[in-house]
Amino acid sequence: MTMNQAAALRVKWKEQAHLSPCEHLNLELEWNDVGHPTGTYICIICGEPVAHKS
Numbered sequence: 001m002t003m004n005q006a007a008a009l010r011v012k013w014k015e016q017a018h019l020s021p022c023e024h025l026n027l028e029l030e031w032n033d034v035g036h037p038t039g040t041y042i043c044i045i046c047g048e049p050v051a052h053k054s
């Protein structure tokens with residue numbers, strides 16, 4: 001996903017009430033504006049960047 005999509009996910013996540021913190025189980029590689037991977041993985045549920053070694 002793009003950095004903008006990740007930012008939108010974070011906003012959406014914070015608008016919702018959650019009983020427990022996100023466990024970041026589903027990750028996707030982040031891409032910058034010119035279509036290159038940033039090397040960061042983003043949780044597709046809450047949009048938080050997650051340190052991840054593949």
Ligand SMILES: [Zn+2]
Pocket residue numbers: 022023024025043044045046047048
């Ligand atoms: Zn998450």
